[in-house]
Amino acid sequence: MHLHLKIWRQKNGDQPGKFVSYELPEVDEGSSFLEMLDIMNEQMVSKGEEPVAFDHDCREGICGMCSLVINGEAHGPQRATTACQLHMRHFKDGDTITIEPWRAKAFPVVKDLVVDRTAFDKVIQAGGFITARTGSAQDANEVPIPKPVADKAMDAAACIGCGACVAACPNGSAMLFTSAKAGHLNLLPQGKAEKDERTLKMVEAMDKAGFGNCTNYGECQAVCPKEITLDFIAKMNRDYATARVRKFFSKAC
């Protein structure tokens, strides 16, 4: 198939960027979206033009590295599919495709389609963990966890940290990402001891990193490649409220 591409080009974070148009005459419909970009880049190299930088690694929809806004949608038109798992058979011969980086205050553009997502790491560093010093664990079957609880925790833990939720949110909020991790850990018996502390610290880190507020647009859920649901946000809001109250009273006495 023949494609017309409009791609965001930006030399680095300090310089302004713009859309540049490219023609791509021959793409196999069995190719993935990123293979399509590879072909385009090869074509550019052969013409002596500098290829387009984009992030990717596993190309299996699990590492969370790929991060493209395709025709205005984070990860493109397919539900529950990362850009790397999107295949060209979902496009038509002659289509015009617009490709941009994630756009959010907390994710500055590094170059072309590459952004800096270290703000996510900061949120995890603040409290997105269960403290279990190496070698100090009890037997794994000591504490049974009911299957529905384990399954629910796993639903949240499936987050790949790609940042599509932030890119899709008109406020650039990281609530879905943060609540998925808080939800995963807060649900488990192992995570109970640090639950309040974790929730307060992660929310604080999220605000500090420059992510916006959540005003319930729900765009994040719609684009999430792992189908993380809004109820984790609701759960984190509850956990946060309880933690605040408990903290207030523990200080008071």
Added chain:
Amino acid sequence: MELNSNIPEGPMAQKWSTHKTKIKLVNPANRRKYHVIVVGSGLAGASAAASLAEMGYQVSCFCYQDSPRRAHSIAAQGGINAAKNYQNDGDSVHRLFYDTVKGGDFRSREANVHRLAEVSVNIIDQMVAQGVPFAREYGGLLDNRSFGGAQVSRTFYARGQTGQQLLLGAYQQLSKQIGLGAVKMYNRHEMLELVLVNGHAKGIITRNLVTGKIERWAGDTVVLATGGYGNVFFLSTNAQGCNVTAAYRAYKKGAGFANPCYTQIHPTCIPVHGEQQSKLTLMSESLRNDGRIWAPKSKEAAAKLRKGELKASDIAEEDRDYYLERKYPSFGNLAPRDISSRAAKEACDEGRGVASTGLGVFLDFRDAIKRLGKDVIAERYGNLFDMYQCITGDNPYETPMMIYPAVHYTMGGLWVDYNLESNIPGLFVAGEANFSDHGANRLGASALMQGLADGYFVLPYTLGNYLGEEGIASAGKIKSDHPAFDAAEKAVRDRIDKFLSIKGDESPRSFHQRLGKIMWDKCGMAREKSELQQAIKDIQALRKEFWSRVRVLGEGTELNQELERAGRVADFLEFGELLCRDALMREESCGGHFRVEHQSMSEDEDVKSGLVSEGEAKRDDEHFAFAGVWEYQGDDVEPKLNKELLTYEVVHMATRSYK
């Protein structure tokens, strides 16, 4: 090169515990005086960095991705082994040890494997404590499944995302230490050189992939946990960035590279679709618990299937060849990977392959769906089925999957002793990057186990032993202004300048693709002497071409993915030759290394007695029961072969039979 395996004395089952009581310790107050460099944030690197930081060492950790959470361990699907025997089906440390030695076709170091089996149980405890949401039974206890090469259910899993969940566990623990300032994390930093001072590993040189800045890092010891080199084949199940650079740079500085030819071809991957393909996708081995592998019995039927004139469901039961069940009745569809891969190749070579290219066989869930219902199958494999459909457009609930073997894992790696220390003092190697535990073939669900064993339960002890022996007076003594850093940095800069100055007409990617084709055609699933000799010549010619014709656009002082690729491909172009040399040297077939000249024949005793079938890999224990360790001798000079002889005290060397 001196290769002392440093295997502790004493009976096999006591070696590790005795060793731990004897090795040197670093007192807690002194640990913060040492700086440990950990390259890699996969299971091995992240677990090591986090644990060492908890113990009090100053740690710096490096990865090339934009976050440590994205290391390729994240992509592991199926599960992790541990000898917990929660299923009460006769598992034990000894059995896991035995299965791994046998699965590795008697080419691994027994003592290391025993330790791996011992600490496997601690790994599960550790990961559960950290909140890894492993699959559970209704009663709330941990669930298990079976993997190839085992007759017990010892594999723990988290849906089809076990690697992701384990890595996130280790990443979270690492993140805590980063938050506390105990680990300094450097994302988007690629290690391009190892620095030796007086023969000891004392630092690295990196390139900041965002700014292009070349930086020096001095440390008291260096840990490489940089993953495998499967991408030397261009197409593999590895992530795009996986590379041999860190390990190869260490090799060029004198570290021994062991068994590079031991590469694992995974039997169940989605077949290649065309020239534009950039990677191959694995379908987890766990699918073989319920899926049945078959090819049509007749070539004619296969031809019609390829053309789309017949559908899989048109082939009657008696016209299907469930070849694994036929050839290996006691293991059936769960025969080890090397054996299953070769059996698929054999069926396709006979003209019985399906998929448009003829390079594919069926993995069929029809019977399992009939037996267990669609819901149970969806619960077990839903995300894998979705992934398959997403890539191929076919629905595996209705039509069987098509699969073909693909390069997946590399058993070879830097040589290490029992302490995971290479022959360069102070250089430790962990995870897929080392060669130690899997011999010539790795069993499914054992790589995650090994990565975490190395990082959590081995390095924290053995690294302290090295530092303890060096003594506290040595702590932090070497600074990055030492002349050795000048030379290493200069080498890195010169190489980058060279890439940018060639200004040729062919992209690094194109060279990589060409190298991959040589490797797969001539050093893939079946290897033969003259083909290997040809491959070496072809690679040498290609390498020459590369250095005169490669085109690397852009600059060195910015984010430049072409430059990154050029560096990795340049190392693959040298390393590919080493791999072929090793394959040529090893005049036997073992595990993942299959030399067509060495296979069982109808007149062999083992075939006559019915122990193995014709055409199975034939080891030569008399001449090849050693790890082949290559020593760099200079550019374009043949490397020197050193041998670590392998002896087996507990598991007696025998012909592997999975019949």
